[in-house]
Amino acid sequence: MSSPRVVGLNVHPVKSTAIRAVESVFVEPAGFAGDRRFMVVDTDGQLVSAREVHRLFAITADVPATDPTLAGGLRLRADGVDDLLVGDAEGDEVPVRLHRHDLTGLLVSRKADDWISAVVGRPGLRLVRCVDPTRRALNPAFSREGDHTAYADGYPVTLASLRSLAQLNDWIAEGAVERGETQPDPMPIERFRPNVVIDGDLDAFVEDSWGRVRLGDVDFRVAKPVDRCVMTTIDPVTLATSKEPIRTLSRHRRWDGTTWFAIQLIPDNTGAVRLGDRVLAD
Structure with missing residues (x-):
C-alpha cells in the first residue's frame, strides 16, 4: 500500500445539488472556495434539502471555483431545460434557517x-446566497x-477515507448474507458527499483518532x-432510497444516539489542496 494521499476533492456550490469534482481547490477560513455558499429555502426561509426533495440532486451548479470558464455568478443546469446563468445575488437580505441555525441569505433572483x-416540481422555492460566513460561529x-x-x-x-468505506461495504455485504439477501453493489463514497x-x-476508521491533518x-x-x-440512503443518480448505509452504521458505528462516518475539519490557514497531496495526520 502507498502512503495516504488525497484522491478526491469535491465542491457543492448549492447545498444538496450535484457534487462537482475538482483537481485542486483553494481553502478559505469558511471551507473550500465556492462550497455551499448557496442554498434553497421555502417561503418561510427554512432549508429545503435533498432529504425532502430528492430532485435537487438532479441539478448541477457551477461557480468559478468549479468551472474556471465562468467569470462570476452561478450557472444552473438540469436535463430537459435551458441552463440558467445568474449573478451572485440581486435581492434583499432575508432570514433563513439551516437546521437549528438562524442565519441570513441574499435572494439571488426570481428567475x-x-x-x-x-x-x-415544488413551487415557492427560493435560492439564497450566504451574506457573510463570519457571522455564523461554530459549536464552541x-x-x-x-x-x-x-x-x-x-x-x-x-x-x-476509502479504507473506511471498504470496511463499511464489507459490513453491508455480511449483513445481506445473514439476512439471506442478494449482496448489493458497493456503496460509492459520493453517498457521503465529502x-x-x-x-x-x-x-479503517483511523481518522476517528486524529487531532490534526495537513493536506497540501x-x-x-x-x-x-x-x-x-x-440523505445517505438516497441514490443521487436514480433518486431511489434504501435502508443502507444507516442500517449497517447503526449496527457498527453508533454511539451518542447517532451514526458516524467521516470527520469534520476546520482550517487553520488558507491555501491550496490538490489531488495527489500527501495526508499528514496526528
Missing part, C-alpha cells in the same frame, strides 16, 4: 427561484472563537466525526 421550482465545544462556515451542516470541510477523499496505507498547503483541526442522516 433562479422559478427555474429551481420548475426543475424539482468543537471549535475556537472566530471559526466559521457558510451553509455547511456543521463545519467547514468533511473528509472521508469534500476530501483519501486513500492509502490506513486502517493547509493545516486543519479535526472537530468531530460526521453524524450521518437519511
Whole structure:
C-alpha cells in the first residue's frame, strides 16, 4: 500500500445539488472556495434539502471555483431545460434557517427561484446566497472563537477515507448474507458527499483518532466525526432510497444516539489542496 494521499476533492456550490469534482481547490477560513455558499429555502426561509426533495440532486451548479470558464455568478443546469446563468445575488437580505441555525441569505433572483421550482416540481422555492460566513460561529465545544462556515451542516470541510468505506461495504455485504439477501453493489463514497477523499496505507476508521491533518498547503483541526442522516440512503443518480448505509452504521458505528462516518475539519490557514497531496495526520 502507498502512503495516504488525497484522491478526491469535491465542491457543492448549492447545498444538496450535484457534487462537482475538482483537481485542486483553494481553502478559505469558511471551507473550500465556492462550497455551499448557496442554498434553497421555502417561503418561510427554512432549508429545503435533498432529504425532502430528492430532485435537487438532479441539478448541477457551477461557480468559478468549479468551472474556471465562468467569470462570476452561478450557472444552473438540469436535463430537459435551458441552463440558467445568474449573478451572485440581486435581492434583499432575508432570514433563513439551516437546521437549528438562524442565519441570513441574499435572494439571488426570481428567475433562479422559478427555474429551481420548475426543475424539482415544488413551487415557492427560493435560492439564497450566504451574506457573510463570519457571522455564523461554530459549536464552541468543537471549535475556537472566530471559526466559521457558510451553509455547511456543521463545519467547514468533511473528509472521508476509502479504507473506511471498504470496511463499511464489507459490513453491508455480511449483513445481506445473514439476512439471506442478494449482496448489493458497493456503496460509492459520493453517498457521503465529502469534500476530501483519501486513500492509502490506513486502517479503517483511523481518522476517528486524529487531532490534526495537513493536506497540501493547509493545516486543519479535526472537530468531530460526521453524524450521518437519511440523505445517505438516497441514490443521487436514480433518486431511489434504501435502508443502507444507516442500517449497517447503526449496527457498527453508533454511539451518542447517532451514526458516524467521516470527520469534520476546520482550517487553520488558507491555501491550496490538490489531488495527489500527501495526508499528514496526528
